[in-house]
Amino acid sequence: MLYDEQCNFMKFLSCCLILILLATGCGQQNTREPLSMKPDPHSFSNPNEAVVTHLHWKARVDFITKKIDAIATWTIEQKDGTTQIIFDTNDLHVEKVTLDNESTASYELAETAPNLGRALSVKIKSDTKKVSITYKTSPNGEALQWLSPQQAGSASPFLFTQSQAILARSWVPCQDSPSIRFTYDAEVTVPQGLLALMSARNPKEKNESGVYDFKMNQPIPSYLLALAVGDISFRPISNRSGVYAEPSLVDTATWEFADMEKMIEGAEQLYGNYRWEQYDVIVLPPSFPFGGMENPRLTFATPTILAGDRSLTSLIAHELAHSWSGNLVTNATWNDFWLNEGFTVYFEHRIMEKLYGKDYSEMLAMLALQSLRETIADLKNQNAYEDTKLKLNLDERNPDDGVTDIAYNKGYFFLRSIEEKFGRDKFDNFVRDYFSENAFKAMDTEGFIFFLKNYYLTRFKLTIEEDFLNGWIFTEGLPVDCPQPVSDRFDRVNEVIHKWEDTGQLDDAKTSSWSTHEWLHLLKNLPDSLTQSQMEAFDNFGKFTSSGNAEILTAWFTHTIRNGYTKADGELEDFLINTGRRKFLNPLYKELIKTPRGKEKARSIYKKARPNYHFVATNTFDKLLNE
Numbered sequence: 001m002l003y004d005e006q007c008n009f010m011k012f013l014s015c016c017l018i019l020i021l022l023a024t025g026c027g028q029q030n031t032r033e034p035l036s037m038k039p040d041p042h043s044f045s046n047p048n049e050a051v052v053t054h055l056h057w058k059a060r061v062d063f064i065t066k067k068i069d070a071i072a073t074w075t076i077e078q079k080d081g082t083t084q085i086i087f088d089t090n091d092l093h094v095e096k097v098t099l100d101n102e103s104t105a106s107y108e109l110a111e112t113a114p115n116l117g118r119a120l121s122v123k124i125k126s127d128t129k130k131v132s133i134t135y136k137t138s139p140n141g142e143a144l145q146w147l148s149p150q151q152a153g154s155a156s157p158f159l160f161t162q163s164q165a166i167l168a169r170s171w172v173p174c175q176d177s178p179s180i181r182f183t184y185d186a187e188v189t190v191p192q193g194l195l196a197l198m199s200a201r202n203p204k205e206k207n208e209s210g211v212y213d214f215k216m217n218q219p220i221p222s223y224l225l226a227l228a229v230g231d232i233s234f235r236p237i238s239n240r241s242g243v244y245a246e247p248s249l250v251d252t253a254t255w256e257f258a259d260m261e262k263m264i265e266g267a268e269q270l271y272g273n274y275r276w277e278q279y280d281v282i283v284l285p286p287s288f289p290f291g292g293m294e295n296p297r298l299t300f301a302t303p304t305i306l307a308g309d310r311s312l313t314s315l316i317a318h319e320l321a322h323s324w325s326g327n328l329v330t331n332a333t334w335n336d337f338w339l340n341e342g343f344t345v346y347f348e349h350r351i352m353e354k355l356y357g358k359d360y361s362e363m364l365a366m367l368a369l370q371s372l373r374e375t376i377a378d379l380k381n382q383n384a385y386e387d388t389k390l391k392l393n394l395d396e397r398n399p400d401d402g403v404t405d406i407a408y409n410k411g412y413f414f415l416r417s418i419e420e421k422f423g424r425d426k427f428d429n430f431v432r433d434y435f436s437e438n439a440f441k442a443m444d445t446e447g448f449i450f451f452l453k454n455y456y457l458t459r460f461k462l463t464i465e466e467d468f469l470n471g472w473i474f475t476e477g478l479p480v481d482c483p484q485p486v487s488d489r490f491d492r493v494n495e496v497i498h499k500w501e502d503t504g505q506l507d508d509a510k511t512s513s514w515s516t517h518e519w520l521h522l523l524k525n526l527p528d529s530l531t532q533s534q535m536e537a538f539d540n541f542g543k544f545t546s547s548g549n550a551e552i553l554t555a556w557f558t559h560t561i562r563n564g565y566t567k568a569d570g571e572l573e574d575f576l577i578n579t580g581r582r583k584f585l586n587p588l589y590k591e592l593i594k595t596p597r598g599k600e601k602a603r604s605i606y607k608k609a610r611p612n613y614h615f616v617a618t619n620t621f622d623k624l625l626n627e
């Protein structure tokens with residue numbers, strides 16, 4: 001950790017560590033120097049000299065030119081003697097910069113740096129309170145996905161943003177570091193007949209003017225800035241939650257997410273009040289590259305979770321959990337990404353356990369462990385074993401490289417191992433206080449370790465060993481004492497597999513009560529090599545090729561590609577063209593390129609599919625398929 005010599009300029013930066021120390025009763029150590037913002041390798045901004053506190057964003061969305069015309073007016077605070085404020089930008093056309101009452105500011109855009117874009121340095125005066133930047137986005141802005149009506153599967157075009165990790169700078173010039181928080185308000189003009197939504201207080205219906213106002217009173221980091229524009233309807237689920245989607249989908253989605261209010265209540269009982277007032281979900285067109293994005297007040301979700309049987313809603317529990325882990329207590333840099341995701345997976349599993357029982361959540365944990373072991377093996381094979389440590393070193397790399405199972409599932413099993421080691425009651429107290437005492441602040445791995453050890457020592461007189469923490473956080477791979485989930489429901493699936501191995505018979509008497517998770521467990525535990533007739537038998541058994549469930553299709557297509565089961569080729573191609581979620585595309589393209597014929601096929605499908613994918617996906621697959 002770096003400590004600043006002085007703490008004389010802003011409440012915002014003031015003394016996080018002292019607060020932690022006071023809150024945890026560790027009085028004698030607060031003679032340490034106060035914490036200032038750590039350098040973030042993925043931002044050019046200079047928050048220790050001048051920092052943003054509020055954004056007023058006035059924007060016009062133009063689907064014809066695929067550009068947003070905007071003025072971003074930032075309220076700032078500065079340290080004495082500061083002469084400039086630095087923003088991050090990427091592919092923005094900056095037209096003008098002014099200070100306070102319209103005095104023109106001199107500014108400089110640096111050369112484009114790989115991954116990071118261009119630093120925008122604005123000269124400020126000692127009394128400057130506001131900096132206004134007039135600019136246009138580029139049609140290829142990396143956060144922005146402009147969909148034609150055809151691509152959106154609708155009569156209207158659609159636009160959505162994906163700002164995490166460092167793409168907010170491609171649609172708003174900002175200090176794009178997760179440790180810098182600001183409130184915002186916005187006025188957004190969109191074509192008539194379309195609705196605009198943001199990660200803010202949102203309208204519930206369209207208006208005649210096409211002008212929408214937004215307000216976000218809770219301070220957020222830039223990666224949680226979000227915008228969606230389209231022909232969108234709303235349906236309430238409770239008085240503080242609801243669903244947005246295109247009109248043809250909104251009723252289906254509302255049915256699928258019927259348990260959302262129960263999830264919020266369950267989450268609050270576990271770890272404290274929901275602090276963002278409203279919790280809504282918007283179901284985006286299929287090209288959305290992630291499962292979900294935890295934009296505050298308005299989770300962005302993939303339509304691939306609409307399985308028709310509410311079996312994939314743990315994703316909603318995950319995004320909801322981010323309202324505490326990530327959105328309330330935020331990873332200080334992308335090297336600490338596991339703090340966002342590990343806590344969120346842990347919390348997600350606890351919500352699912354509370355709502356549907358332990359036998360349900362243990363299936364999720366078993367699937368997570370299997371996937372984690374595969375990821376660790378993969379990263380080892382790719383000479384990227386370093387990336388299996390929880391604390392990453394992504395300096396001079398794209399922070400997207402850190403989005404692997406390690407942050408999510410190794411993070412989960414680490415937290416679960418603390419729970420198992422010292423007991424659930426203690427761990428629940430810890431998590432609740434960790435969220436409340438660090439709310440609306442950034443946390444890095446070292447700060448987390450300090451808080452954890454101190455909490456257990458002062459509350460419970462328990463010492464958490466260095467070796468245990470190092471083994472999980474700063475060491476590659478998985479510790480030998482990793483928690484082992486147990487699932488009777490999966491044991492019954494194993495019985496079906498064993499019977500098939502022994503007799504060649506598939507016993508469908510047992511499958512009537514199976515959820516998606518049991519089917520996935522079956523598919524993930526079949527032998528790699530299957531004959532055509534075995535493939536056919538399994539296809540008849542599970543009706544996999546004709547499944548509408550994206551998780552099942554992905555697991556099944558892995559077998560069809562590997563075993564040359566061409567009967568599913570048409571469905572595979574349709575799936576790859578019509579799904580933009582990277583979690584599904586990744587294993588399938590990777591499986592395809594293992595053979596020269598498969599690689600040819602992958603490239604030909606990708607050519608057709610690429611226009612439907614978001615930058616986050618094309619950035620991955622351009623590299624993978626051109627190797």
Ligand SMILES: [Zn+2]
Binds near residue numbers: 318322340341344
């Ligand atoms: Zn997450």
